[in-house]
Amino acid sequence: MKPVKITDNIYWVGAVDWNLRNFHGYLTQRGSTYNAYLVIDDKITLIDTVKEGFTGEMLERIAGVIDPSKIDYIISNHSEMDHSGSLPEMLMRAPGAEIIASANGEKNLKEHFKWDCKVRAVKAGDTLNTGKYTFTFVPEPMVHWPDSMVTYLEAEKILFSNDAFGQHLATSERFDDEYSPDIIMEEARKYYANIVLPYSPQVQKALNDLSGLKIETIATSHGIIWRRNISRIIEAYKQWSSNEVQKKALIVYDTMWHSTEKMAETIAAAFSEQGYNYRILSLQQNHISDIMTELLEAEYICVGSPTLNNNMLPTVAAFLTYMRGLAPKGRKAMAFGSYGWGGQSVKQVHEILESCGYQMLESAGIKFRPDDEALKKIRESLIKAI
Amino acid sequence: MKKYVCSVCGYVYDPEKGIPEEGIAPGTAFEDLPDSFVCPVCGVGKEDFEPEA
Ligand SMILES: [Fe+2]
Ligand SMILES: [Fe+2]
Ligand SMILES: [Zn+2]
Numbered sequence: 001m002k003p004v005k006i007t008d009n010i011y012w013v014g015a016v017d018w019n020l021r022n023f024h025g026y027l028t029q030r031g032s033t034y035n036a037y038l039v040i041d042d043k044i045t046l047i048d049t050v051k052e053g054f055t056g057e058m059l060e061r062i063a064g065v066i067d068p069s070k071i072d073y074i075i076s077n078h079s080e081m082d083h084s085g086s087l088p089e090m091l092m093r094a095p096g097a098e099i100i101a102s103a104n105g106e107k108n109l110k111e112h113f114k115w116d117c118k119v120r121a122v123k124a125g126d127t128l129n130t131g132k133y134t135f136t137f138v139p140e141p142m143v144h145w146p147d148s149m150v151t152y153l154e155a156e157k158i159l160f161s162n163d164a165f166g167q168h169l170a171t172s173e174r175f176d177d178e179y180s181p182d183i184i185m186e187e188a189r190k191y192y193a194n195i196v197l198p199y200s201p202q203v204q205k206a207l208n209d210l211s212g213l214k215i216e217t218i219a220t221s222h223g224i225i226w227r228r229n230i231s232r233i234i235e236a237y238k239q240w241s242s243n244e245v246q247k248k249a250l251i252v253y254d255t256m257w258h259s260t261e262k263m264a265e266t267i268a269a270a271f272s273e274q275g276y277n278y279r280i281l282s283l284q285q286n287h288i289s290d291i292m293t294e295l296l297e298a299e300y301i302c303v304g305s306p307t308l309n310n311n312m313l314p315t316v317a318a319f320l321t322y323m324r325g326l327a328p329k330g331r332k333a334m335a336f337g338s339y340g341w342g343g344q345s346v347k348q349v350h351e352i353l354e355s356c357g358y359q360m361l362e363s364a365g366i367k368f369r370p371d372d373e374a375l376k377k378i379r380e381s382l383i384k385a386i
Numbered sequence: 387m388k389k390y391v392c393s394v395c396g397y398v399y400d401p402e403k404g405i406p407e408e409g410i411a412p413g414t415a416f417e418d419l420p421d422s423f424v425c426p427v428c429g430v431g432k433e434d435f436e437p438e439a
Contacts, residue, residue, distance in 0.1 A: 141395045141396045146394045146428060
């Protein structure tokens with residue numbers, strides 16, 4: 001496998017994970033890449049590594065440029081294992097290499113790998129000179145881990161952004177001008193909704209930190225490298241991190257005997273009546289990570305579950321747990337569902353949505369099958385409330 | 387009243403401001419936060435906070 005040249009002295013030496021479909025619960029239907037970058041100067045620098053198991057692929061690419069033992073510095077922007085997994089082996093291959101990370105990164109790497117090797121901890125604005133190049137480090141805590149950091153190379157106007165601006169997308173093409181822009185943006189959006197969303201306030205701070213830099217290339221740690229549509233992805237991050245919503249409602253549900261499903265359709269009709277775009281999303285057919293992408297700019301989230309053994313259905317509980325963690329802010333919400341007796345699920349769903357800080361619409365619970373009269377009532381009271 | 391810093395993510399709790407959106411009124415000293423308090427950014431508990439240097 002060959003390295004890919006970015007500029008005269010900088011190469012992509014990462015690995016493509018064609019088969020990845022599950023990134024701890026996020027359906028990565030297009031696979032992913034782990035991007036590592038090799039910078040040739042008087043001193044040789046490797047920026048990030050790849051997931052364990054892909055080390056050989058990375059080493060082969062590095063060897064296409066230089067002997068891996070010649071690496072002097074390894075910048076670890078983020079200690080999560082998809083980027084740090086090869087570090088132990090790289091230290092064996094390049095025993096003289098010094099690892100550079102944020103202060104939290106230093107702590108994480110040492111704890112995670114049970115290391116006592118030396119890690120140089122850097123803080124905002126610290127630099128590394130490798131000859132003609134000077135790298136500047138900008139820790140961006142909680143975008144998306146406490147240790148997260150980006151590295152800027154002014155001479156080439158490249159931002160090594162690690163997970164920020166990434167996409168889970170396996171391709172042989174490396175640049176955004178070589179691949180469908182719409183697919184790249186769709187995957188960037190899904191990535192934001194499923195990984196970055198809880199840290200939107202920190203993203204806004206990071207965008208602010210970076211606004212003074214002249215950036216011509218964003219070299220991410222996953223997916224495609226941005227060099228043509230930089231403003232498009234930056235603008236999208238501004239938009240997504242703003243938590244601004246549009247006239248859009250999601251109706252997410254699971255159903256046992258189609259009663260909760262009927263209610264979902266009725267609720268959707270009420271939103272349609274009020275001029276909202278809507279999505280009816282069965283948890284039997286839709287992956288929770290795709291629902292999160294739809295939720296990114298939805299004003300309303302309506303969640304329906306029948307009652308099974310005094311509880312909501314496990315699919316609904318899983319979705320709510322996932323959504324609560326990703327913490328979209330400032331939404332309006334509603335719980336609904338049908339039941340045979342008890343009907344606890346509706347209250348349980350309501351309580352979780354309320355605990356997210358959402359403005360709640362009145363819940364709708366229906367015993368047994370909803371008849372036309374009952375559905376009409378839901379529809380009419382919802383039209384008034386929206 | 388002293389500011390406290392989250393040692394994990396760097397979030398700073400400012401007692402002058404409190405965190406009204408989390409129901410913590412302005413003027414609430416760090417010491418008076420409930421034991422259930424967690425960092426609004428990264429979720430760790432009070433024990434991971436240190437007085438600002
Ligand atoms: Fe990560
Ligand atoms: Fe990552
Ligand atoms: Zn914190």
